[in-house]
Amino acid sequence: MYEDQVKGRTEELKGRAQEAVGSFTEDDDMRSEGKARQTAGKLQANYGEKIDDVREATVKNPISALAIAGGVGVFLGILLGRR
Secondary structure: OOHHHHHHHHHHHHHHHHHHHHHHHOOHHHHHHHHHHHHHHHHHHHHHHHHHHHHHHHHHOHHHHHHHHHHHHHHHHHHHHOO
């Protein structure tokens, strides 16, 4: 696991705990904060997983990754060159 995944899973767990405390104390604000923290944690963990997938694909197929990067560079050059 990489940093984003670990941070995301940690935030998700904190959110679950916060939601549980909010439910126990009947504090709707705390419960909502916990749900929001869980969602943010899931998004960060998923982002980390996708970055790992891209790293693995780049290591397995460096020629394809280079071709894609070159294509993106040309595309951005065309877009930014139009002024």
